[in-house]
Amino acid sequence: MIKAGLLGLGTVGTGVVRIVEGHQEDLQRKTGSPISIEKILVQDRSKSRAVSIDKDKLTENAWDVIDNPDIQVVIEVMGGIEPAKTYILSALEKGKHIVTANKDLMALHGAEILAKAAANGCDVFYEASVAGGIPIIRTLNEGFSSDRITKIMGIVNGTTNYILTKMSQEGAAYGDVLKEAQALGYAESDPTSDVEGLDAARKMTILATLGFHAEVSLQDVKVKGISAISKEDIQYGKRLGYTVKLLGIAERQDDHISVSVQPTMVKNSHPLASVNGVFNAVYVYGEAVGETMFYGPGAGELPTATSIVADLVAVVRNLKLGVNGRELFTPYKEKKLKSDEQISSKNFILLHVEDKAGVLAQITQIFAKHDVSLESVLQHPNVSNPAAEIIIITHDANQASMNKVLSEFESMDVIHQIKSVYRVEG
Ligand SMILES: NC(=O)C1=CN([C@@H]2O[C@H](COP(=O)(O)OP(=O)(O)OC[C@H]3O[C@@H](n4cnc5c(N)ncnc54)[C@H](OP(=O)(O)O)[C@@H]3O)[C@@H](O)[C@H]2O)C=CC1
Numbered sequence: 001m002i003k004a005g006l007l008g009l010g011t012v013g014t015g016v017v018r019i020v021e022g023h024q025e026d027l028q029r030k031t032g033s034p035i036s037i038e039k040i041l042v043q044d045r046s047k048s049r050a051v052s053i054d055k056d057k058l059t060e061n062a063w064d065v066i067d068n069p070d071i072q073v074v075i076e077v078m079g080g081i082e083p084a085k086t087y088i089l090s091a092l093e094k095g096k097h098i099v100t101a102n103k104d105l106m107a108l109h110g111a112e113i114l115a116k117a118a119a120n121g122c123d124v125f126y127e128a129s130v131a132g133g134i135p136i137i138r139t140l141n142e143g144f145s146s147d148r149i150t151k152i153m154g155i156v157n158g159t160t161n162y163i164l165t166k167m168s169q170e171g172a173a174y175g176d177v178l179k180e181a182q183a184l185g186y187a188e189s190d191p192t193s194d195v196e197g198l199d200a201a202r203k204m205t206i207l208a209t210l211g212f213h214a215e216v217s218l219q220d221v222k223v224k225g226i227s228a229i230s231k232e233d234i235q236y237g238k239r240l241g242y243t244v245k246l247l248g249i250a251e252r253q254d255d256h257i258s259v260s261v262q263p264t265m266v267k268n269s270h271p272l273a274s275v276n277g278v279f280n281a282v283y284v285y286g287e288a289v290g291e292t293m294f295y296g297p298g299a300g301e302l303p304t305a306t307s308i309v310a311d312l313v314a315v316v317r318n319l320k321l322g323v324n325g326r327e328l329f330t331p332y333k334e335k336k337l338k339s340d341e342q343i344s345s346k347n348f349i350l351l352h353v354e355d356k357a358g359v360l361a362q363i364t365q366i367f368a369k370h371d372v373s374l375e376s377v378l379q380h381p382n383v384s385n386p387a388a389e390i391i392i393i394t395h396d397a398n399q400a401s402m403n404k405v406l407s408e409f410e411s412m413d414v415i416h417q418i419k420s421v422y423r424v425e426g
């Protein structure tokens with residue numbers, strides 16, 4: 001019998017209990033052992049629970065789990081940095097294996113946790129920390145171990161994808177859809193980290209580190225969330241054949257990497273454009289394999305718990321073989337970040353401008369001056385005031401040139417507002 005301890009019995013913890021109990025027979029066949037959840041840490045034992053559980057298993061004292069000599073695996077699904085970090089490091093010191101869904105912790109302190117695990121011969125698996133039910137970490141570590149990954153592009157936050165889908169398809173108001181996502185258990189306890197892109201940035205830190213084998217830190221990720229996206233942006237995107245998505249984008253060229261999270265106009269023909277609702281997808285480009293994409297639910301009780309219990313199975317199999325602590329996938333390459341001159345993309349720019357002769361010529365001259373070539377220009381009269389809206393799609397342009405163009409636009413009288421600027425994919 002393998003005994004596991006659970007730190008947390010919220011959305012994900014509840015799913016873990018359901019799967020371990022509901023799939024017990026299959027789990028035994030797959031691992032050769034019965035698996036039981038022995039002890040569960042919660043904040044409040046008196047709270048009613050969504051799953052029926054023997055009250056004696058619940059504790060408000062973390063050390064009942066960590067110091068329990070019968071428990072071999074600790075599953076951390078409480079979230080946050082502290083006290084989760086202290087509990088995980090202490091459990092590793094006691095030789096216990098860790099399964100966690102905590103992307104905040106793995107993005108910020110993954111290196112320290114993996115080093116402690118290596119020193120103690122322990123496993124640390126964190127499949128559920130990125131893209132909920134999609135086994136993307138195992139795919140990068142194992143499925144692509146023979147290839148050289150050059151691009152990882154993902155819709156890795158279910159809450160924002162749910163919000164953008166409802167805004168785009170139903171014209172729903174941002175605040176109402178956010179409340180729905182919270183009620184469905186998708187959003188973080190502080191949903192600001194979802195909508196401002198931080199949750200996605202943490203996940204991209206993890207994916208870029210594993211995909212490029214260099215220790216990418218959260219500070220390396222340029223982050224912009226979805227709170228400034230307007231209905232106008234979504235509508236103009238639609239007219240031109242694009243869907244607005246919050247994309248995490250990690251790229252590598254000649255060993256220089258860039259990682260960002262930003263609202264992006266995705267061409268409707270690109271497979272990421274049709275990933276809707278709480279679904280996530282991760283597009284991976286490998287030099288040898290070419291284009292691949294992995295799709296599935298990115299959040300929610302049972303999808304996330306599926307990944308957690310799969311990690312638990314991996315720990316138990318390793319225990320049987322006596323090989324725990326051998327699959328820690330620590331980075332081995334020096335990290336070199338791309339400069340703005342090396343980061344290149346197509347761009348969507350929406351300008352509010354004065355509607356008079358020669359304005360378009362002035363604008364296109366600025367692009368030409370900085371060597372930015374244009375793919376299309378659309379002018380639309382704004383009925384509410386005597387101005388016009390100009391939507392420009394550029395060809396691939398480097399970030400440094402684009403910054404110069406935008407900075408010149410800011411000082412031009414004929415441009416009333418640089419309304420939006422988005423990267424374009426596809
Ligand atoms: N929800 C999702 O879809 C996904 C979540 N994750 C990650 O999984 C983790 C868990 O998320 P989720 O289940 O949604 O979180 P919840 O807020 O639903 O649950 C947290 C659980 O941890 C317990 N807990 C929290 N802090 C403490 C503490 N200091 N001491 C004791 N117990 C504590 C709570 O106890 P009590 O019940 O008594 O309040 C609760 O049972 C997070 O790291 C999250 O980022 C990852 C992928 C998807």
Ligand SMILES: N[C@@H](CC=O)C(=O)O
Nearest residue numbers: 157158159186188299
């Ligand atoms: N809040 C997250 C939950 C999963 O990581 C999301 O919405 O994707």
